[in-house]
Amino acid sequence: MGVELQISKPTRERLIRLVRLLDQLEKAGKTTVSSAEIQQRTGWTSFTVRRDVSSLGIHCSSPAGYKTTVLKDEIRRKLDLGIEEKLCCIVGLGKLGAALAAYGGFANSTFKIVAGFDTSVNRTETLIAPFPLYTTTRMESVIKNLGIEYAILTVPEASAQEMALRLAACGLRGIVNYTTAILRVPETTAVENLSVIDALQKLSTR
Amino acid sequence: MGVELQISKPTRERLIRLVRLLDQLEKAGKTTVSSAEIQQRTGWTSFTVRRDVSSLGIHCSSPAGYKTTVLKDEIRRKLDLGIEEKLCCIVGLGKLGAALAAYGGFANSTFKIVAGFDTSVNRTETLIAPFPLYTTTRMESVIKNLGIEYAILTVPEASAQEMALRLAACGLRGIVNYTTAILRVPETTAVENLSVIDALQKLSTR
């Protein structure tokens, strides 16, 4: 506690992915992995990998490289991944929202979807999901009562900004924005933009 | 055209989003917008906005700021957005793939989905989409015949790497990766990662 680790954003994002890679390698039976091999598998230089790891104050080297399991667990611990369960909701239960509601990948993570919201009563009553669905009128109270910290926003673009402000007002820590809308919310709530069109445009302007 | 515009990645990503913001402002009837107002709406500083715009060699200032339409069209032109139609395919027609197949947002973009692929004949025959569906055995030939340049990857994590390599071998320019897999493909093919879990973890480690 108390040691002020200042990890830069690029480093944090690489480490998050590195954990996943280490997980894959571990399952494939590799007990050690060198920074050179991580370079080969990710495209990040071995310098960068070593700097990233070392910036966490982790030391688990051997002449064969890092010990897969140790490194993975250490990064998880330092970044607070994989321990505490974090509650999420899906806002907007159209096709995309419904697809995410059925997504099995959350099971392997610490994120748990505990509520879904839609303006249409028809949707909330028809859709079958492994968590309760509510109309958006009840959004604020459900979020506060359950202690939800993250939202996945899959509403139509036209209502995205309004919903984002309502969510931020509930004190959410973050919003995953699947819409193309440019969201502006108070700084206490972070936004990650996952619009397909954005992603394709990034690829095409490369 | 010869003028070697070297635009940095952060600048490019902001400009892509700026185009969308300008589009929204234009529709809201704003004819001009200052860098200070863009700062207010995006969180990027006005310095950065001006530097980004100026790095394209664009000049469309007035004492009231940039002219919304002119700026939008100029960025579009310089970044090669919004002119030529770019062909895409969806690989993996589970719930997420199907949701993207039905997504209307592509209509406003220059990206056009012209094919879908799945290993299961059952899926390709059952699912209704506004473009033809094929089994993955035909993937290489369809991509080459139609001239598809981008793929949206929504297969199960276990087959993601293999599919990515097959897609890269077709000479695709880019892959939008919705899986949590860490993909490694030749440098000629770019990858944008849009995993929900990744996004949530970025938010939670902030």
Add this chain to the structure above:
DNA sequence: AGTTGTGAAGACTTTCACAGCT
């Protein structure tokens, strides 16, 4: 012998401050 860990250099990005334009 082969690896990590890290000070120092280098490259890149953002911020500042203000000249110059309309």
Add this chain to the structure above:
DNA sequence: AGCTGTGAAAGTCTTCACAACT
């Protein structure tokens, strides 16, 4: 008067080179 455009400074991130470790 109020904005943009940009050289220069500051700040951040990556790469290099090599000492230290196993």
